[in-house]
Amino acid sequence: MAKYLLVSFKTCPWVQRAAIVLREKNVEFEFRHIDRDNRPDWFLAISPHKKVPVLSIDGKVSLFESNAIAEYLDETIAPRLHPDDPVLRAVNRAWTDYLPTFAEMVTGSAYADDEAEHKEAIAQIPLAFARLEGALEKQGAGPFFNGAKYSLVDAAYAPFLQRYDFLDRIKPLGVIEKFPRVKGWAEVLLKRPSTHSFPESEFEPLYRRNVKNRKNYLSQFVADAAVAAE
Numbered sequence: 001m002a003k004y005l006l007v008s009f010k011t012c013p014w015v016q017r018a019a020i021v022l023r024e025k026n027v028e029f030e031f032r033h034i035d036r037d038n039r040p041d042w043f044l045a046i047s048p049h050k051k052v053p054v055l056s057i058d059g060k061v062s063l064f065e066s067n068a069i070a071e072y073l074d075e076t077i078a079p080r081l082h083p084d085d086p087v088l089r090a091v092n093r094a095w096t097d098y099l100p101t102f103a104e105m106v107t108g109s110a111y112a113d114d115e116a117e118h119k120e121a122i123a124q125i126p127l128a129f130a131r132l133e134g135a136l137e138k139q140g141a142g143p144f145f146n147g148a149k150y151s152l153v154d155a156a157y158a159p160f161l162q163r164y165d166f167l168d169r170i171k172p173l174g175v176i177e178k179f180p181r182v183k184g185w186a187e188v189l190l191k192r193p194s195t196h197s198f199p200e201s202e203f204e205p206l207y208r209r210n211v212k213n214r215k216n217y218l219s220q221f222v223a224d225a226a227v228a229a230e
C-alpha cells in the first residue's frame with residue numbers, strides 16, 4: 001500500500017473532506033497539521049496555491065484541491081464511492097461542483113464584520129439549503145445523498161453541514177429546521193465516524209477559538225469558557 005501524507009490546518013473543512021474519503025476507504029494515512037501563519041518551506045514547495053489539503057503519495061507526488069484528491073482516491077482505492085451509472089455519476093459531480101458556493105453561503109456569516117453584514121450573510125443560507133433540499137428530494141429516500149450507499153457527495157458536504165451546526169450553537173440561525181431532508185442528511189452525516197478527524201469535544205472548542213480569534217462580528221458571541229486552550 002502506498003504511503004499517504006495529508007497536510008492540514010486542523011480546522012480546515014477542505015482537508016476534512018479528503019480525510020473523510022481516506023477513512024471511508026480504510027486507508028492508513030499520516031495526518032500532518034501545519035501552522036497557517038507559518039507554513040513551512042517543504043509545504044510551500046508542494047502546494048501550488050499555498051493551500052491545504054495536499055496529499056503526498058510515497059513522497060513522490062503531491063495532489064492538491066480537495067475535489068481532485070477525492071476523485072483520485074476514488075479511482076484508485078476500493079470501495080468505489082461514485083455511482084456506477086454514468087448519469088448518476090454526472091449528477092453527483094454536479095453537486096460536488098456546487099460545494100464551494102454552498103460553503104460560502106452557509107458559513108459566510110462567520111466572516112461578517114458587522115451586524116448588517118452578518119444579517120446579509122445568514123439570508124443566503126436558506127437559498128443554499130433549498131437547492132440541496134430539492135436535490136435530495138430528486139435523489140430519493142436517503143439516508144445518504146444517493147440513498148443507501150455513501151458517496152463522495154456525502155463526504156464533500158459533511159464538513160460544511162457540521163460548520164452550520166457549530167455556527168447555530170454560537171448564535172442561533174434556525175434555518176435547517178425548515179429543510180427536513182437537509183436536516184436529516186446532516187444528522188446522519190454528523191453521526192458517521194468518518195466525518196470526524198478529532199473527538200467532537202475537542203473540535204468544536206477549536207472551531208470556536210478560531211471564530212473568537214477572528215475578532216469580527218460573531219466573535220463577541222463566543223464565550224471564553226467555550227474555546228479550546230492555546
Ligand SMILES: N[C@@H](CCC(=O)N[C@@H](CS)C(=O)NCC(=O)O)C(=O)O
Pocket residue numbers: 009011012013014015050051052053064065066067
Ligand atoms: N478549493 C480548495 C480550497 C482549500 C482552502 O481554501 N484551504 C484553506 C484552508 S481551509 C487554505 O489553505 N487557505 C490558505 C490561504 O488561502 O492562503 C480545496 O478544495 O482544496
